[in-house]
Amino acid sequence: MDSLLRGLGRLVLQxxxxxIEVTGSNHLPESGPVIVVANHFNSLVDGVVIxxxxxxMPRFLAASTIWDFTPIRxxxxxxxxxxxxxxxxxxxxxxxxxxxxxKAAELLRSGGVLAIFPEGKSHNEPSLLPLxxxxxxIALEADSTTDLxxxxxxxxxxxxxxxxxxxxxxxxxxxxxxxxSPEQIEAYYSKNPAxxxxxxxxxxxxxxxxxxxxxxxxxxxxxxxxxxRAAEIISQxxxxxxxxxxxxxxxxxxxxxxxxxxxxRETHPEQTAALGQDLAEYDNLLRATALRDGQVVxxxxxxxxxxxxxxxxxxxxxxxxxxxxxVLNWPPYRVLLALSHWRxxxxxxxxxxxxxxxxxxxxxTVAAIISGYxxxxxxxxxxxxxxxxxxxxAGPVSGKLMLGYLDLxxxxxxxxxxxxxxxxxxxxxxxxxxxxxxxLEKLRALVEAYRAxxxxxxxx
Numbered sequence: 001m002d003s004l005l006r007g008l009g010r011l012v013l014q015x016x017x018x019x020i021e022v023t024g025s026n027h028l029p030e031s032g033p034v035i036v037v038a039n040h041f042n043s044l045v046d047g048v049v050i051x052x053x054x055x056x057m058p059r060f061l062a063a064s065t066i067w068d069f070t071p072i073r074x075x076x077x078x079x080x081x082x083x084x085x086x087x088x089x090x091x092x093x094x095x096x097x098x099x100x101x102x103k104a105a106e107l108l109r110s111g112g113v114l115a116i117f118p119e120g121k122s123h124n125e126p127s128l129l130p131l132x133x134x135x136x137x138i139a140l141e142a143d144s145t146t147d148l149x150x151x152x153x154x155x156x157x158x159x160x161x162x163x164x165x166x167x168x169x170x171x172x173x174x175x176x177x178x179x180x181s182p183e184q185i186e187a188y189y190s191k192n193p194a195x196x197x198x199x200x201x202x203x204x205x206x207x208x209x210x211x212x213x214x215x216x217x218x219x220x221x222x223x224x225x226x227x228x229r230a231a232e233i234i235s236q237x238x239x240x241x242x243x244x245x246x247x248x249x250x251x252x253x254x255x256x257x258x259x260x261x262x263x264x265r266e267t268h269p270e271q272t273a274a275l276g277q278d279l280a281e282y283d284n285l286l287r288a289t290a291l292r293d294g295q296v297v298x299x300x301x302x303x304x305x306x307x308x309x310x311x312x313x314x315x316x317x318x319x320x321x322x323x324x325x326x327v328l329n330w331p332p333y334r335v336l337l338a339l340s341h342w343r344x345x346x347x348x349x350x351x352x353x354x355x356x357x358x359x360x361x362x363x364x365t366v367a368a369i370i371s372g373y374x375x376x377x378x379x380x381x382x383x384x385x386x387x388x389x390x391x392x393x394a395g396p397v398s399g400k401l402m403l404g405y406l407d408l409x410x411x412x413x414x415x416x417x418x419x420x421x422x423x424x425x426x427x428x429x430x431x432x433x434x435x436x437x438x439x440l441e442k443l444r445a446l447v448e449a450y451r452a453x454x455x456x457x458x459x460x
Contacts, residue, residue: 001078002057005051005052005057005075005078005079006051006052006057008357009048009049009051009052009053010052010053012048012353012356012357013045013048013049013052013053013170013353015356015399015400015403016166016167016349016352016353016356017167017168017169017170018167018168018169018407019169019170019247020049020053020169020170020171020172021169021170021171021172021246021247021248022053022054022172022174023171023172023173023174023248024173024174024175025054025055025174027154027174027175027176027177028054028055028056028154028174028177029152029154029177030055030056031111032111032150032152033108033109033110033111033112033113033114033142033150033151033152034056034058034108034112034113034114034151034152034153034154034177035108035113035114035115035116035135035138035139035151035152035153035154036050036054036058036113036114036115036116036154036156037115037116037117037118037135037153037154037155037156037207037210037211038050038115038116038117038155038156038157038158038211039117039119039128039157039158039211039215039216040117040119040121040122040123041122041123041124041158041160041163041216041346042122042158042160042163042346042349042350043122043346043347043349043350044066044072044350044354045163045349045350045353046117046122046158047060047062047081047115048353049158049170049172050115050156050158050172051079051115053172054113054156054172054174056113057113058112058113058114058115059079059080059081059082059107059112059113059114059115060079060080060081060082060114060115060116061081061082061084061100061104061114061115061116061134061138062076062081062082062083062084062117063083063084063086063121064083064084064085064086066081067083069354071354071358072354082100082103082104082107083100084097084100084134085097085100086120088120101134101137101138101141102141104138104142105138105141105142108138108139108142108151109142114138116134116135116138118131118132118134118135118204118207118208118211119131119132120132122346122347123346124344124345124346126216126217126218126219126220126221126223126224127215127216127217127218127219128208128211128212128215128217130208131204131207131208131211132204133200133201133204135153135204135207136180136199136200136201136203136204136207137200139151139153139180139203140180140184140185140188140199140200140203141188143180143185143188144185144188144189150179151179151180152177152178152179153177153178153179153180153207153210154174154175154176154177155174155175155207155210155211155213155214155215156172156173156174156175156214157171157172157173157175157211157214157215157216158170158171158172158215159171159173159215159216159251161247163349164340164345164348164349164352166352167403167406167407167410169247171247171248171251173214173248173251175210175211175213175214176210178206178207178210180203183199184199184202184203185199187199188200214255216255217255217258218258222280223261225283226276226279226280226283227254227257227258227261228254229279229282229283229286229293230254230257230275230279230439230443231250231251231253231254231257232250232293232294233293233297233436233439233440233443234253234257234440234443234444234447235249235250235253236293236294236297237440238297239297239298239299260446260447260450263450263453264446264449264450264453267449267450267453268446268449271442271445271446271449272446274442275439275442275443275446278435278438278439278442279439281435282432282435282436282439285431285432285435286432289421289428290414290417291417291418291421291422291432292414292418293436295414295415295418295422296422296429296432296433296436297433297436299422299429299433300415300418300419300422300423301419308412308415308416311408311409311411311412314405314408315405315408315409318401318405321398321401321402321405322401322402322405324394324398325398325399325401325402325405326402328363328364328367328391328394328395328398328399329360329395329398329399329402331363332356332359332360332362332363333356335359336351336352336355336356336359337352339351339352339355340352340355360395360396360399361395363395364391364392364395364396365392367391367395368387368388368389368391368392368395369388371387371388371390371391372384372385372387372388372391374387375387375388
């Protein structure tokens with residue numbers, strides 16, 4: 001059952017997100033009790049990502065409110081999700097919280113993996129919320145009742161390029177594990193409530209530090225976007241000079257810049273403000289023209305004809321598949337867009353993915369029945385089953401193939417647009433290249449200033 005659930009999860013997520021990259025898998029112990037703690041930016045999608053892409057499948061501790069969505073109850077039960085009845089949801093039941101924690105501790109004592117979102121709720125903020133103490137309590141409870149079980153607490157950061165945008169990217173970063181210290185476990189044995197509480201708070205603080213070291217941490221989404229833009233620029237100073245080999249490495253640069261920014265805006269406020277203004281102008285210009293930074297630094301070739309010709313050939317050969325995929329998958333996709341549009345930002349991708357899990361098969365089934373009746377009227381009764389079965393197979397297969405063509409179409413359109421706007425008679429290309437050069441110089445100067453300040457603070 002676990003393999004089936006993980007396979008289904010990967011299938012639906014890889015249909016929605018173009019790329020899901022996992023790093024740090026070696027940090028997750030291959031055996032023994034583990035608590036996975038993760039940031040919670042994307043509602044139920046976060047749980048599916050962790051369940052489907054971690055090396056070991058965890059059992060989740062989740063708010064009982066998700067059982068209100070009746071269609072997904074069988075999935076929750078099959079995945080072994082443990083309900084948590086919380087006062088903040090109006091679901092508190094006497095004795096339920098100790099019972100839930102005891103059940104979680106039992107899972108750990110059996111060597112299992114428990115997953116928790118310690119922020120307590122999903123949100124759309126650009127940084128972590130304060131962590132609840134439940135994770136620390138469960139870890140200490142399991143350790144204190146099993147003679148130093150040494151539960152490994154593993155932080156996992158989920159980063160979404162644009163969590164609600166179809167065919168965007170997702171990054172899963174697994175960090176080094178930590179364990180409760182013998183002193184914390186001993187304190188948890190204490191009959192003094194203050195001592196017990198102190199041990200829980202101390203371990204919670206450690207968990208928070210580990211998770212904050214990986215998870216996105218910004219004051220505003222505008223700040224996050226500009227720091228991301230700065231990471232792109234400093235990672236590729238010149239044409240064909242990329243200093244990163246993937247989104248994970250670029251995200252590490254982004255995280256380092258974010259930490260440095262928190263310092264230099266205090267120590268070098270005027271330089272930081274000037275750089276921020278330049279970045280905002282550059283970013284606004286790129287967004288207004290629908291261009292990417294990589295297209296600016298790597299000026300499009302003199303002719304885009306070979307690229308378009310190659311893409312056109314691929315389109316022509318795949319046209320029948322694209323047409324079938326369009327007919328069988330575009331209508332339910334449009335319905336999903338309409339359904340998710342009215343939801344808050346935090347839950348739009350959840351509605352798209354989970355509703356799509358049911359809506360696409362329903363539409364394929366209806367289309368198969370209609371096709372069967374048409375086939376039977378044209379070629380006889382036996383054609384009903386042949387036509388119906390063909391449509392049921394063609395729905396998901398053509399849909400998956402069509403995704404590849406959609407990605408190709410998007411990339412072709414982006415390159416053609418870049419060539420038109422950067423190779424045109426206007427001065428856009430020169431203006432963008434100059435703005436980028438100035439930003440890179442200021443960025444390097446601030447990085448050097450930050451390093452110099454750090455060197456001065458280091459003890460002799």
